[in-house]
Amino acid sequence: MKAYTISRYSKEDKLQLTDVPQPVAKENEVLIEVHSASINQLDLKLKSGEFKMLLPYKFPLILGHDVAGVVVGVGAKVSRFKVGDEVFARPADFRIGTFAEFIAVNENDVALKPKNISMEQAASIPLVSLTVWQAFIEKAKLKKGQKVFIQAGSGGVGTIAIQLAKHLGATVATTTSAANFELVKSLGADVVIDYKTQDFETILKDYDLVLNSQDEKTLEKSLRILKPGGKVISISGPPDVPFAKEIGLSWLMRTVISFLSRKVRKQAKQLNVDYSFLFMQANGKQLSEIGKLIETDVIRPVVDKVLPFEQMNEAMSYVSSGRAKGKVIVKVK
Numbered sequence: 085m086k087a088y089t090i091s092r093y094s095k096e097d098k099l100q101l102t103d104v105p106q107p108v109a110k111e112n113e114v115l116i117e118v119h120s121a122s123i124n125q126l127d128l129k130l131k132s133g134e135f136k137m138l139l140p141y142k143f144p145l146i147l148g149h150d151v152a153g154v155v156v157g158v159g160a161k162v163s164r165f166k167v168g169d170e171v172f173a174r175p176a177d178f179r180i181g182t183f184a185e186f187i188a189v190n191e192n193d194v195a196l197k198p199k200n201i202s203m204e205q206a207a208s209i210p211l212v213s214l215t216v217w218q219a220f221i222e223k224a225k226l227k228k229g230q231k232v233f234i235q236a237g238s239g240g241v242g243t244i245a246i247q248l249a250k251h252l253g254a255t256v257a258t259t260t261s262a263a264n265f266e267l268v269k270s271l272g273a274d275v276v277i278d279y280k281t282q283d284f285e286t287i288l289k290d291y292d293l294v295l296n297s298q299d300e301k302t303l304e305k306s307l308r309i310l311k312p313g314g315k316v317i318s319i320s321g322p323p324d325v326p327f328a329k330e331i332g333l334s335w336l337m338r339t340v341i342s343f344l345s346r347k348v349r350k351q352a353k354q355l356n357v358d359y360s361f362l363f364m365q366a367n368g369k370q371l372s373e374i375g376k377l378i379e380t381d382v383i384r385p386v387v388d389k390v391l392p393f394e395q396m397n398e399a400m401s402y403v404s405s406g407r408a409k410g411k412v413i414v415k416v417k
């Protein structure tokens with residue numbers, strides 16, 4: 085089959101279109117014919133080597149964390165899916181590789197594709213929506229009436245985060261640039277701040293929760309808009325020790341990670357707020373729940389561009405520009 089691979093860490097190298105053996109579904113896996121994949125910042129970070137200590141992949145590596153497609157084979161122990169099912173998934177770490185014609189995915193990480201959206205739209209959903217689900221529902225237990233600040237509301241994560249937070253009954257503040265104001269308002273944002281001309285720290289006060297996806301300075305400012313007992317959940321670092329334990333890092337790596345988050349944890353403690361890092365996990369059950377919210381029009385996919393498989397590298401460059409409005413999709417079939 086055709087797949088885009090990398091054979092070393094590099095920010096500049098392009099993905100290589102190569103012929104690789106088609107995967108075979110193991111007993112708990114489904115073989116998916118990939119119709120569409122979406123690009124995530126994580127693909128760019130893995131490619132550059134930024135995650136090599138945390139996620140040590142082997143080469144050649146097929147990137148790609150989101151898939152929508154059709155089941156064309158099932159392992160002997162698969163019970164929830166059959167050949168012909170239209171599905172979507174975020175494959176687990178070390179089982180990624182959706183920038184290809186086929187991928188085998190553990191059935192626990194797969195969900196039926198919502199019927200009311202296209203394959204391209206479905207591929208836009210898994211990684212970002214699971215991130216937001218795990219942040220708001222699992223970790224923060226976001227409740228009706230709470231105030232949440234979602235940075236970069238026009239991005240892949242932000243566009244879904246706004247919609248889920250509104251569905252949970254929260255008041256949503258977000259940052260974006262002026263050109264994206266209408267987009268984030270249409271998704272339900274209550275307070276919209278132009279990060280290029282305004283300082284959110286002078287506008288937002290007594291927030292319950294921040295979803296941090298930007299740099300260290302933004303993270304520090306975010307701590308100061310929380311009310312006592314409020315929470316910052318960061319998806320852009322620094323990682324913390326519970327995360328290091330969760331992914332089974334050695335004592336030495338845990339110590340390194342503890343050091344990386346020392347400053348922000350100290351600042352959070354002084355302000356009587358909580359800091360934690362989230363690295364999203366594959367989860368087919370949660371993805372099914374998200375699928376129901378899509379089928380009932382609570383959440384709508386936001387797709388910026390759909391490019392053909394042949395233009396994978398153009399799609400990667402566009403995402404690396406940091407200007408995407410929602411998600412960038414590559415149509416494989």
Ligand SMILES: NC(=O)c1ccc[n+]([C@@H]2O[C@H](COP(=O)([O-])OP(=O)(O)OC[C@H]3O[C@@H](n4cnc5c(N)ncnc54)[C@H](OP(=O)(O)O)[C@@H]3O)[C@@H](O)[C@H]2O)c1
Nearest residue numbers: 125236238239240241261279297319362363364406407408
């Ligand atoms: N830990 C995890 O599990 C996890 C999961 C998903 C994502 N992430 C991380 O979260 C971050 C965001 O991911 P994403 O997929 O949402 O990225 P993205 O889709 O590439 O974000 C692009 C958007 O960000 C906006 N933006 C850029 N700089 C901004 C700023 N300083 N303030 C406000 N908005 C800004 C841009 O709007 P303008 O064009 O208006 O500037 C654009 O619409 C990345 O670092 C990613 O790696 C982590």
